[in-house]
Amino acid sequence: xxxxxxxxxxxxxxxxxxxxxxxxxxxxxxxxxxxxxxxxxxxxxxxxxxxxxxxxxxxxxxxxxxxxxxxxxxxxxxxxxxxxxxxxxxxxxxxxxxxxxxxxxxxxxx
Amino acid sequence: xxxxxxxxxxxxxxxxxxxxxxxxxxxxxxxxxxxxxxxxxxxxxxxxxxxxxxxxxxxxxxxxxxxxxxxxxxxxxxxxxxxxxxxxxxxxxxxxxxxxxxxxxxxxxxxxxxxxxxxxx
Numbered sequence: 039x040x041x042x043x044x045x046x047x048x049x050x051x052x053x054x055x056x057x058x059x060x061x062x063x064x065x066x067x068x069x070x071x072x073x074x075x076x077x078x079x080x081x082x083x084x085x086x087x088x089x090x091x092x093x094x095x096x097x098x099x100x101x102x103x104x105x106x107x108x109x110x111x112x113x114x115x116x117x118x119x120x121x122x123x124x125x126x127x128x129x130x131x132x133x134x135x136x137x138x139x140x141x142x143x144x145x146x147x148x
Numbered sequence: 149x150x151x152x153x154x155x156x157x158x159x160x161x162x163x164x165x166x167x168x169x170x171x172x173x174x175x176x177x178x179x180x181x182x183x184x185x186x187x188x189x190x191x192x193x194x195x196x197x198x199x200x201x202x203x204x205x206x207x208x209x210x211x212x213x214x215x216x217x218x219x220x221x222x223x224x225x226x227x228x229x230x231x232x233x234x235x236x237x238x239x240x241x242x243x244x245x246x247x248x249x250x251x252x253x254x255x256x257x258x259x260x261x262x263x264x265x266x267x268x269x
Binding site for chain 2 (some may be wrong): 039041074083127131137138139142
């Protein structure tokens, strides 16, 4: 099972919006509305920011939003802020009680 | 508040075993399941497996089959992951994480601080 494909890096200026893609197959992203997104700052544990494609946990900024289309999920960060600079990972349920993570995307705020 | 506190860093020789612990607090341990994820140095996240605290059912990533065992101790609210037959490929930070509910498909809403396992001869 290969990792979901994400762009290695995405950058944007403060206040801009950026979108990170996460491409899987019809065995994972394309079959289940069970995609989650995690934010990881250097040296820290990941933090859940989106689950079940579009839901945000309590306390997560509404600047983060998720969507899917076919086998690709997307995370959009609007009103980019310096604290958004981090690594982002998608994760999809892949059936048979297994999960698969994306390759990760480094977000840089210019 | 929810806390998951993991055991300290380990250095192991190839072929050895390691057992990482994850002590939970701030919630009813048996009401949520636990997953394990690892991250090799400079690499991405890798899902390793899931355990239901309620009934001990486990699911493992294919590459862990036969080498890994996940358990829980409800008397101490602690989860454990043991990995046997270590190789340099197992060098990573290992994370425990609480699932949002007791379903294996649920996301990971709280994470431990991570435990570095280094395998070196």
